[in-house]
Amino acid sequence: MILVVGGAGYIGSHFVKELVKFQDVVVLDNLSTGHRWAVDNRAVFVEGDLGNTTTIQRLFHTYKIDAVLHFAAFSLVAESVENPLMYYENNVVATLNLLKTMKKNGIDKFIFSSTAATYGIPKVPLIEENTPTNPINPYGRSKLMVEQILDDFAKSYGMKYVVLRYFNAAGAYETAEIGESHSPETHLIPLILGHLLGQRDTISVFGTDYDTHDGTCIRDYIHVTDLAKAHLLVLEGLLNGRITKTTYNLGNSHGYSVKEIITICEQVTGKKAKIKYMDRRAGDPAKLVADSRRIYEELGWQAQIDIKGIIESAWAWHQRQL
Template identity: 65%
Template sequence: MILVVGGAGYVGSHLVKELVTEEDVVVLDNLSTGFEHLIDSQATFIKGNLGDRDILNKIFTEYPIKAVMHFAANSLVGESVTNPYKYYENNVGATLTLLKAMVDHNVKNFIFSSTAATYGIPHVDLIDETQPNNPINPYGKTKLMVEQILADFASAYQMNYIVLRYFNVAGAHQSGTIGESHDPETHLIPIILQHLLGQREQISVFGTDYDTPDGTCIRDYIHATDLAKAHILALHALLNDTQKNKIYNLGNGNGFSVREVIETCEKVTNKKAKIEFVERREGDPAKLVASSDKVQAELGWTPQFNLTQIIESAWNWHNK
């Protein structure tokens, strides 16, 4: 049985939908940003906080949990700057409570959903796992802290872990039953699609003078189902003892500019966007693209969805 914390959120719910086909799943989520209707009906749902020791002890006592998968972090970069306490309390403090409960109940396997924000602003076109970590906001710092805690727990308590770092998750499940829903929405693809559905007046593009082919920022996009499958491969590796205590990037290896994403959305929807070009945002690097060579070599993961397919699935979900 697998415990998925944060399984009612966007990424977590996609993981659960894939995982229930091969494992019994318990979802722990406080529904602060997730939605109960996104959780696959085959999973057992428990409403509660990641840092609630009593609930965790109850779960580990009542269910034969063999691994934990963690998607329950707060993840808005801007909010982490204005409210760092919330991020350190939940992302680090509550996760520490979870890890202590695992140690107490002899649960050894942990999959951590991390972020390529741990790298900060890298000075390479393609970020691999050898790049130094220098996060520039509390969100990235909290994720890196948990990675460092995991290494210490592996050394002291024989915990086995795999960390997966990624940038921009997008798209919706092929079934059309779950997709991306944030309040407020900060992600580019859903913002564009909301505009094309008439829910926003226009799209703001921040900066057109970057050192990129079309002058706009280039970013990495991965379909949520591809991401879910990477987490399941990581779980298999831990349970079969083929890989452990590893960090992997998940990226498409190419990246797409803001203009390319807008143009692809226009092609998929057959609608024209109203675009406002504004000044750069402070701290936005020209290009952030992750290499996934290591995870492809060691876990056999290859993303299956291209940008058009990602947007088509998202459009199907947003239309519903």
């Protein structure tokens, strides 16, 4: 059985949708940001928190767990700056609780959801896994701390692990039964689509004077189902012993500017956005685009769904919520 921590969240629930086709799955989630309705009914669901070691131990005692995937992190940059204690407690201390209990129970296979925020503001056009990490906020630092802990656990205790550094996850499941549902919503594509559905008066663009072709920030967007399928390949590699310790970037390796994303959303929906141009936000890099060649060369994975398909799936999900 595979334990998916945070499996009621956006990315975790999409992964569970794919995993239950091949494996028995138990999901642990405290529902602080996830949703019970997002968990596939073929998975066992346990409501609980990584802060409670008794809950984790009971899971490992009840189920024969072969590997653990960890999606249960707080991930809002601004919130992490305002309340770093909350981020270090949830993203680092709670993860240590999980790793400690895994060690106690002889479970040594772990997949960790990390982030492009570990790179900070890189000075390269395409970010490779060996690009220097220099996070500029508590969220990115909390993720990098866990990466460093995993490296130490591998060296000292034989932990076998994979770190997956996500770029911008977007889109919704192909049936539109699950998708992004954050409160508050901070991601660009759902904010634009919400605006085009009349849920907000304008869409804000932060900064128009970046060193990019149209002056707005460029980001790498990847469909959440493509992310889920990358996790399946990585899990298979851990379980069959092909992988013991590595890090992969997960992105499309192609960037789109904020203005371009707005234009594609307008084309998909047939609606016109009302844009409000604002000053830059502190710490926003001009460009973040992944080099995902490593996982392609080693596991044969690459993103399959293009930006139009990403936005079309998100639009179907948002319309279904009306």
